[in-house]
Each structure stands twice: as C-alpha cells, then as structure tokens.
Amino acid sequence: MNELPIPTAEPKARRSLQAQVKWGQQVVTVGGDAPVRVQSMTNTDTVDAIGTAIQIKELALAGSEMVRITVNTPEAASAVPHIREQLDRMGISVPLIGDFHYNGHRLLSDYPDCAQALSKYRINPGNVGKGDKKDRQFGQMIEAAMRWDKPVRIGVNWGSLDQELLAQLMDDNSRRAAPWPSRQVMYEALITSAISSAQLAEGMGMKPSQILLSCKVSGVQDLIAVYRELAKRCNYPLHLGLTEAGMSTKGTVASTTALSILLQEGIGDTIRVSLTPQPGESRTQEVVIANEILQSLGLRVFVPSVTACPGCGRTTSSTFQELAQQIDQFLRAQMPVWRSRYPGVEHLKVAVMGCIVNGPGESKHADIGISLPGTGEAPAAPVFIDGEKKLTLRGDGIATEFQALVESYIENRFGTAKA
Numbered sequence: 150m151n152e153l154p155i156p157t158a159e160p161k162a163r164r165s166l167q168a169q170v171k172w173g174q175q176v177v178t179v180g181g182d183a184p185v186r187v188q189s190m191t192n193t194d195t196v197d198a199i200g201t202a203i204q205i206k207e208l209a210l211a212g213s214e215m216v217r218i219t220v221n222t223p224e225a226a227s228a229v230p231h232i233r234e235q236l237d238r239m240g241i242s243v244p245l246i247g248d249f250h251y252n253g254h255r256l257l258s259d260y261p262d263c264a265q266a267l268s269k270y271r272i273n274p275g276n277v278g279k280g281d282k283k284d285r286q287f288g289q290m291i292e293a294a295m296r297w298d299k300p301v302r303i304g305v306n307w308g309s310l311d312q313e314l315l316a317q318l319m320d321d322n323s324r325r326a327a328p329w330p331s332r333q334v335m336y337e338a339l340i341t342s343a344i345s346s347a348q349l350a351e352g353m354g355m356k357p358s359q360i361l362l363s364c365k366v367s368g369v370q371d372l373i374a375v376y377r378e379l380a381k382r383c384n385y386p387l388h389l390g391l392t393e394a395g396m397s398t399k400g401t402v403a404s405t406t407a408l409s410i411l412l413q414e415g416i417g418d419t420i421r422v423s424l425t426p427q428p429g430e431s432r433t434q435e436v437v438i439a440n441e442i443l444q445s446l447g448l449r450v451f452v453p454s455v456t457a458c459p460g461c462g463r464t465t466s467s468t469f470q471e472l473a474q475q476i477d478q479f480l481r482a483q484m485p486v487w488r489s490r491y492p493g494v495e496h497l498k499v500a501v502m503g504c505i506v507n508g509p510g511e512s513k514h515a516d517i518g519i520s521l522p523g524t525g526e527a528p529a530a531p532v533f534i535d536g537e538k539k540l541t542l543r544g545d546g547i548a549t550e551f552q553a554l555v556e557s558y559i560e561n562r563f564g565t566a567k568a
Contacts, residue, residue: 189215197228244269457502
C-alpha cells in the first residue's frame with residue numbers, strides 16, 4: 150500500500166533583495182532570509198516631540214522594529230531631530246521612518262537635520278507632483294536619500310494613485326481587442342507605478358538594495374492579487390499592509406487574512422496592521438496583532454504563548470478565563486525586561502485549561518500548565534511542569550499561586566541562559 154505524502158506546513162522561502170535600516174548601533178535587516186519585520190506608525194502630532202517620542206517608545210517596547218512618523222510641515226520636520234534625541238536619551242534605538250506626501254522634496258532639502266535623523270523615507274509616487282514637476286520632485290527626494298545614505302520605501306496607495314498614469318492605462322486598455330476589467334487596470338496601475346518609480350530611482354544611482362516597495366489597497370482579495378503579481382515582477386523587499394483596514398474585529402480579521410495568505414506564499418518582508426484604534430485604545434494594539442500574525446504562522450516568536458480552552462457547559466465559572474487573561478497580560482507586560490534578562494523566554498508555552506476533558510493533555514504539551522476544575526468537578530487544579538504532574542492547587546489563591554509558579558519556572562529555566 151502506497152504511503153500518503155505528508156504535507157508541509159512551512160511557508161515558502163522569500164526571494165527578495167536584502168536592505169538595511171539603521172540608526173546608530175541599531176541595524177534592522179529587511180528582506181532576503183532576514184525575519185519578517187514589524188512596523189507601526191504614530192498618530193500623534195509630530196510637532197509634539199515629547200508626546201510623539203513617548204508613543205514611539207510604547208510601540209517599540211510592544212515589539213515594533215521600525216516606527217513611521219508623519220512629516221508634513223516645516224514644524225514637523227523641525228521636530229524630528231528632537232524626537233530622535235529624546236528617544237536616544239530614553240535608550241530607544243528603534244529606527245524612524247519619515248512619511249512624506251506633496252512637499253517631501255522641500256522638507257528634505259530645507260531641513261537636513263530631519264533628513265539625517267530619519268532612518269528611511271516613505272515616498273508616495275501619487276503625491277510627489279504633477280506634470281513635469283513629478284519626476285523632478287521625486288528625484289529631489291531620491292537625491293536626499295542617496296546624500297544621507299537612507300533607504301526608501303516607494304509606497305503606492307490606491308487612494309492616492311497617480312491619476313495621469315491611471316488615465317493613460319485606461320486609454321491603452323480601451324484600445325485592446327478584449328479590454329481588461331477596470332479593476333485589473335487599477336491593479337496594473339499600482340504595480341506599474343511602484344516598479345517604474347523604483348527603476349527611475351535606480352537610474353539616478355540608487356542601489357536596488359536601498360529600495361523597498363508597497364502597493365496598498367483596502368480589500369483582502371485585491372491585496373492578494375496585487376502582491377502576487379508584484380512579487381513575480383520584481384525582487385525588491387516588499388512591505389505588506391491592508392490600508393484603511395478598519396476598526397476592532399473587522400480590521401483585525403481582514404489584515405490577518407490578507408497578510409497570512411501572502412506570508413505563507415513567501416511574499417512580504419515587513420508588515421504593518423493599519424488598525425483604527427477604538428476610543429481610548431492603545432496604539433500598540435496594531436503591533437500586538439502584527440506580532441501575533443507572525444507568531445501564529447511560525448515565522449517569528451515574540452512572547453510566551455498561552456493556550457486556553459474556549460469554555461463550554463462544563464466551565465460555567467469564569468475562573469479559567471480570568472486566569473488565562475491575567476497570565477497573558479502578565480507575560481506581555483514583563484517582556485520588555487525579560488527579553489534581556491531571560492533569553493529564550495519568548496518560546497515558553499503556558500496552558501490554562503478549564504476542565505478535565507482536554508485540560509491535563511494540553512497542560513502536558515505545555516512547559517507549564519494548569520487544569521482548573523470544571524462545573525461539578527472536585528475543587529482541585531493539577532499543575533503540570535515539563536509534561537509531568539508536579540502538584541495540585543486548592544483553595545481561593547489558585548491564581549496567585551500559579552502565577553508565582555510561572556515566575557519561578559522562568560527564573561529556573563531561563564535565568565541561567567547567559568551563564
């Protein structure tokens with residue numbers, strides 16, 4: 150009897166060039182065989198240098214490896230060096246990306262301290278100028294990037310697409326014997342704008358390894374179609390992101406769906422989850438989701454994982470839900486300190502289960518796990534460590550005692566990692 154082949158669960162390898170985004174001693178390698186990088190963007194007024202630096206620090210500590218800031222006015226450009234200085238004083242070496250639209254050529258020329266303080270420039274070909282100004286003003290931004298040895302991301306967005314290019318492609322399409330659907334012409338305009346702009350930059354002397362591309366849209370199927378074709382036509386590092394993804398569940402699900410499919414196919418070198426924060430919600434939520442996408446795909450490991458059951462009629466108490474949330478929040482909160490104190494702790498697996506059906510089994514698969522009593526079960530919570538039952542917790546202090554056990558396990562296992 151022939152054996153069935155075992156399917157692979159590994160994502161395809163990426164085949165892009167490799168670029169570097171630097172600030173001081175901090176070097177973030179992008180593309181090639183480097184890890185897929187997480188990027189985020191502030192929503193503060195860049196002129197508020199202190200407020201912006203504080204939010205950048207929060208994003209960096211949450212796991213963002215590059216942070217983009219809006220540079221749209223002379224005042225914002227003037228503030229960028231002060232933001233960089235404030236971050237350096239706080240010990241935050243995350244590279245900063247300047248997001249330029251319309252007047253980037255003037256700001257990079259008139260504010261050299263800003264141009265130097267940034268680690269990368271984002272250029273939107275649809276917003277660099279019209280007519281004969283377009284190539285000239287785009288060229289000024291490329292010249293600034295080469296002068297200061299900065300990489301650029303040529304970021305096309307279908308909400309601000311080059312209308313002259315789109316009109317030309319629409320005219321060309323109308324003359325075809327079998328015209329493409331208008332949506333396909335839009336895809337072609339996005340891809341053509343990105344690649345032709347990159348070729349123009351190369352023609353001016355920019356190294357291919359200093360160019361990254363993105364073609365952002367807000368529809369899941371549109372993003373997948375565009376990036377599959379973009380990846381076929383070039384080997385520049387690609388930035389993935391579903392633009393204007395939306396709020397809460399909608400934005401999270403849409404971004405996760407689109408990015409996961411492309412990443413599994415080996416497409417994408419940096420990602421951002423463009424999530425509209427709910428009122429009062431931390432900006433860091435977009436970083437958490439981006440981290441979770443990469444960790445769920447097995448591409449990166451950022452924080453210890455907490456396995457918890459969904460609950461059923463056996464678990465009418467909310468105890469296991471509260472404990473799972475408490476442990477997850479505790480582990481995330483400690484990671485900025487633990488990354489250096491306990492190397493490897495991000496690989497820790499914790500299980501918090503609600504009853505005896507799958508509780509003991511899942512706990513055995515984890516590094517440390519607890520199976521809480523379900524409805525009608527004996528009021529006992531067995532704790533499994535490294536696959537073996539070590540003790541049973543009882544009483545009102547189970548949550549506190551289990552957290553202490555997790556801390557002790559981390560210290561014993563990872564505390565001597567540097568020794």
